[in-house]
Amino acid sequence: MHAIVCLKQVPDTAELPKVEPADVMQGTLKVTRVVNPWDEYAIEEALRLKEAHGGKVTALTLGPAEATEALRAAVAMGSDEAVLLSDPAFGDGDAWTIGYTLAQAIRQIGQYDLVLCGKETVDGNSGLTAATTARYLSIPLLTCVIKIREVDFTAHTITVERLVEEGLEVVSAPLPAVVAVIKGINEPRYPSFRGIRTAARMAIPVWGMGDIAGLEADKASEAAAAVRWTNIRKPPARAAQCEIIEADTVEEQARILADRLLAAKVI
């Protein structure tokens, strides 16, 4: 079994309010970086598959040199190998350039059964990359996966439960496939002491534009991005001046609140 986990290094969620528009524009965020929360579920799921079926887990990310730290975190949890895709020429890609580049790198990594992704990233919030990667690999995509019910690496089949708006859908597909997981699929483990030591010592390969066979530069570079972010700004501050409702009894407080809500025409 070989599972490749696509993960991204993102700002620590607790520090997202500190992100300033100017920093986004210059690509210089002054925040602590962590593994994207959803991607931790993807790593954990890959490790559980390895424990159940044998095989190996490869962590893959596209990002700046610092993103090796996110790969080290995945290795500390138990991933066997890691690859960093990094090149100034990738620039600020979007779901298409990144999905394309990830797909080409996955082909180069070689034989694999599963590509695991998170639902979305907390910085781009697009939730598109798993799909673009799957399309560029021409393999099935299973999103919103909350449980892997059955996987057979000999028959090359997988059956998963997907949590969609209306309920739980059970779907099967041939392998290899891209699986995007959601919270609830597992509880990610903490890195072990040994894992942290292994990760610290590991020499992690860095692949640039020229190191990925068949990669067409004009599809992988920032200039190929299909969309552009403009007018990057803070959302208007909530004009909330909280009115604390005080009265002698809770019944009275409830009555006043009901009056306010009726007046605001929200009920």
Add this chain to the structure above:
Amino acid sequence: MSVFVWIEQFNGTPVSLSWEVLGKARQLADARGTTVAAIVLGQGVEEIARQAIGYGADTVYLADDATLASFRLDPYAAVLKRLIEEHQPAILLWGGTSRGRELAAAVSADLGLGVAAECLDLRLDDEGNLVATRPIYTGNILTDVVFRRRPQMATVRARAFPMPEADASRSGEVIAIPAVLREEEIPVKVVGFEQAGTGEVSVAEANIIVSGGRGVKGPEGFQPIRELAAVLGAAVGASRAAVDAGWIPYKHQVGQTGKQVRPDLYIACGISGAIQHLAGMRTSKVIVAINKDPEAPIFQVADYGIVEDLFKVVPALTEVLKERLAR
């Protein structure tokens, strides 16, 4: 160069977000003096095609086929790809549901287009190009997305636009189109389905959400929350702390790793207001906080606050509203 909208359905029932998106598409098309086409895929869904005309479509492309009965990426994307290549729409819009996002992403990769995901607003610039406003950094930054290629595609967040009025007297044309893939060519099979709790309002679509956090203290603590929600016709939401404790299923979770919601009214009960929770509900129109701790950060985003035990306030509010709303 018209505006296309994918009309999503599940088991033959249209997803109401699709009508919100269609209403907005109508506005954009009118501003440009162009037409709106709706795309309906499924099996036994002619009625939805007719409804789409009532909600503003001039043309409906209807692919009615057994291979399209449940949503599956490959057969759906194949039909959309063919339609886009044939008609070259200027703009293509989707509801930002799990299916809408996945389909938009796949179509965009297949055709080398772009998508702006989870948009809160859409407008046209002076040249008639789409400008899509969306939150990034989990709601802490906004950006206007512009596109380098056409069609310009966007998925739209639930309740970003009002539900249009249906007009049964509108006329339009329904054009039947074939499916593109045969069953043998489709790798993914849907083998089962378990309906979510019936009659429950989902947090993504609700006008009103009553949420409970760690302050409800246990699974039974959600009972008063549910009773208040029932009186208001509201959805029940929850903080991650309540979900992680196993008091309520994940689908109720509001916040960064849960649902991002924007109801008219959000009532937070026993929720402290952590940044990750606020990320999911801060854009609600009116926020009420009920919390024992006057220092809880939730009061910084709330419009109305009651500093009290939720187990006293929530039942009292339920009683008052029962009378006022006569339900």
